Amino acid sequence: MLLRKLLTARSHHLLRRWASTDPLCFQNEKLQAYLESLRQEYYALRVNAAGNSSLYARLSRLDPVVNSLEKHRALQRNITPEQDLAAEKDEDMRALMLEENNVYAELLRKQEEAMLQELLALADHEDYPSLIFEVNAGAGGQEAMLFAQELYDMYTSYFEHMGWEYEQYAHETTDIGGLRYANLLVNDPEAYNWLRYEAGVHRVQRVPATEKSGRMHTSTASITVIPRPADVQVHIAERDLKIETKRASGAGGQHVNTTDSAVRIVHLPTGLAVESQSERSQLKNRELALKRLQAKLMQQQLESSEATKQATRKAQQGNLNRNEKIRTYNFVQDRVTDHRVQQGGTQHNLSGFLEGGQPLSDLIERLHLEQRKLKLVELIEEWQPPQKASDKS
Structure with missing residues (x-):
């Protein structure tokens, strides 16, 4: 009983x-x-x-x-x-x-x-055969550039962990091993769906090696993820370009002061300007600058056609202020925290996380689950049943 x-x-x-x-x-x-x-x-x-x-x-x-x-x-x-x-x-x-x-x-x-x-x-699935992945140093001077290089290394290791092909076509470093910016093309149909939520401001908190008083500094870098649809093409006419050359600035050897190797290109119809000085060859810098311009024009096309969506570059990058962040890397406490993940958003062993393998993959999966749930709830709440013919009359 x-x-x-x-x-x-x-x-x-x-x-x-x-x-x-x-x-x-x-x-x-x-x-x-x-x-x-x-x-x-x-x-x-x-x-x-x-x-x-x-x-x-x-x-x-x-x-x-x-x-x-x-x-x-x-x-x-x-x-x-x-x-x-x-x-x-x-x-x-x-x-x-x-x-x-x-x-x-x-x-x-x-x-x-x-x-x-x-x-x-x-x-939450969108089909894009490839994407443009950008890393840019933000607030914090040289420390921000060092952090940007660490993020670059972490994500390229993650690309290799996932088996994705990628190609670097813009990369400007500093004389102490930092990174001002880098642009990569990632070729894999699954890459955008995994990387889309990595876009935004990443914040680092640590005591720099040059800090004698032991004071912790906060710096930022940004990640931008720009999808590349198969059916979107960007054609750049030579007559629409204003190309300038100048001597490269910064460290790099004698060639910096003796050749006009740096290239700046202005796209006259839109006013977009890009430059490259990472290579010794003016021809190579011109090629890299054109690729950057093409990426910016493609991004502009996507943003204009998806103006109602929030996944624009401006929304992704924010203003690069220290108080804007999607993820914090705290070296003093040896932890990384994603501020969008309610449970399991903090991982310890920061050095292992920055290697870009399974620890990063695990956090991305947890983030995906939460973001997908939010998107599905929004989709269901906005969905309206189709009207029957009798209702229309």
Whole structure:
């Protein structure tokens, strides 16, 4: 009798599927309506997607979500309704039915977890074959430039850890091993989805080697992630360029003072200006400056076409002030903290983290999960069911 009561109580707890106000709970009516709309879209695409690559890509992304939904509904059909349980007179049979319901309820819970992961991936996946990755020193002078170099090393190690191909096409360093800025092209269709939330101001807190009083300094560097769509092309006409040469400034040897190797290019239609002096050859600096200009023009195109979105370079970089940050690297406390991750956002062993391997990968995965949940909640809350023909008339 005690076992039967326990089964009945657990069954009622798991199977009483009332409506929920949590937008990511599968008993939420709006989430159920949204899932049904995805299912209908999926079966419509199966009829119409042939020969259309964009529709077929959407169909492929919907496939795991709809398959999970169909499995979920099949499991629900195996659960004995409460009214049938109440009508069963044989107590042993009722206990058996309750036990089966508990088994199916646990399978439902696991299926809902799997479906949520599929939904999160669907809500926050954008296809770009490559991206432009920028590291720029911010506030803090030479210390900021040293930190920018450490971030550059960390992320290039992470690219290698992920197996992504990348190409450096602008890179300006200082005479003490710091980095003013660096631009890289990362070629991998998954790179943008993993790196998009790395964009922003990164803050470092530590005691510089040159600080005699032991006072901790705070400096910043910024990361910018610019997606490169396959269908966006930037054409630069020679007549639209104003090209100037000058002698490179800073350390670098005798050639700095004897040749006009530095190149500055102004794009006349937009007023955008770039320069490069990292190479000894004027021709090489001209080539690098043109690549930087092309990246800026592409970014401008993307921002104008996505003006309503927040993922612009200005939003990513902020003003590079010390009080603006997405992540803090504290050397005194040997920790790194991502300020957007509620649980598990702090890791210790900073030197290991800066190697850019699994520790960074783990933090990026946790950040992704939180950001994807926020985006899915926003998507569901903004979603409106399509109007029926009778409603329009």
